[in-house]
Amino acid sequence: MYRLNHQLFLKLCIPIVILTMGIFYFIINPNTFAFAPKCPFHSFTGLHCPGCGSQRAIHEILHGNIWTGLQHNFLILFAILILSYKLYVSYVNNSSSQSNQNLLQHNAAPWLILALVLGFWILRNIPLEPFLILAP
Secondary structure (H helix, E strand, O other), X not given: OOOOOHHHXXXXXXXXXXXXXXXXXXXOOOOOOOOOOOOHHHHHXXXXXXXXXXXXXXXXXXXXXXXXXXXXXXXXXXXXXHHHHHHHHHHOOOOXXXXXXXXXXXXXXXXXXXXXXXXXXXXXXXXXXHHHHHXX
16 A cells, blocks of 8 residues: 655645635635634634634635735734745755755744734734724
8 A cells, every 4th residue: 555655745735725725715705604713712802813804814815805805914914924935945945955944943933923923912902093903
């Protein structure tokens, strides 16, 4: 029996999952579709989590409404950049000599990402004029 390499399996499955999710969010509008998952954090607290508005943002961006999508969740741009970079590194940069140049493997990367997400989370819940644009 042929055993599929774990990395090869992931390289085949990840694009299929991304494509499937992209088709789902292109077709389904979370604003009008009753079965789109709602944010449990927002439902319980009334506050916006860092991911609130992401489904609507993805739907709008897939329809070419980039600014409208970013208004739902500005952090989606950062997430797209990080995921694109991660995909680039995993698919294109396969040589071991260049793998040390991966910025996401730097010791400070998780802390910077955490600080950015927590800062965004706090700022989008401040009910004052400059921060209202961050709320979905």
